């Protein structure tokens with residue numbers, strides 16, 4: 001669909017996947033006025049297709065839109081766009097064979113107006129693409145090694161860290177690369193002010209479990225993306241007799257907690273991987289060992305199964321988190 005300052009949203013339609021035409025001076029290519037979402041469609045045993053908490057994605061996209069001075073798309077239009085795409089051919093959604101396969105959905109919005117100059121675009125395009133996604137972990141759950149990105153922050157106070165915009169990912173790449181060069185899978189980003197507080201990974205939020213049953217995650221600082229998996233886990237924690245805690249988490253607490261036995265499990269979460277156990281932590285000149293065992297701790301795996309069971313319709317959706325798409 002296209003948005004123009006004079007005409008609002010119009011011309012919504014489903015077209016074959018293929019190149020899009022943009023002028024070389026399209027604003028998005030120069031000023032990164034762009035936002036997106038990441039979600040999945042899951043097939044249930046009876047053949048029906050569902051998605052998880054799309055209202056939360058619609059609300060987050062609206063917040064991202066406000067931050068990037070893009071037009072808002074209503075919740076009804078957002079969810080309607082997903083249904084319209086699946087109405088063309090819902091066979092894109094993999095069968096319910098217990099393998100954790102799904103259809104990844106990527107709604108995105110960008111400044112398609114052609115002009116040079118820094119101002120909000122008067123013409124914007126919204127699209128959704130979809131891609132079948134196999135199980136994130138082909139060979140069973142494997143803890144990821146994390147690298148503390150000491151020099152690079154992905155987002156700063158007052159910046160766009162709480163919005164899901166492309167620029168945040170561009171700024172996370174150098175830290176990510178540094179982590180890979182140091183034998184790690186992903187980078188942990190710290191706050192840009194003190195460089196002491198844990199924020200998140202490039203594309204996932206972090207949690208740790210204390211020996212006292214507290215499930216701790218960094219509080220929303222204004223530069224952390226409010227993950228929908230994160231907020232779902234904070235809710236589910238109560239069902240598992242865990243105490244959800246959102247607060248400031250110094251990176252030193254991780255290093256000390258692993259050594260003292262106060263931290264018993266660590267995991268990262270997001271739509272793509274759902275939950276991935278976190279193993280060793282490395283930084284320039286040091287490392288902290290993994291906790292929780294080679295396949296992730298018991299609680300990590302229990303929360304993961306609980307979320308997956310809801311998403312794939314194997315457990316009761318008592319919170320009304322699912323919306324039928326087809």
Ligand code: PMP
Pocket residue numbers: 038200201202203204205225226227228229230269270271272
């Ligand atoms: N943080 C960042 C920076 C992300 O890109 C994502 C993925 N959207 C998350 C956290 C997790 O968010 P969600 O659970 O909504 O996928």
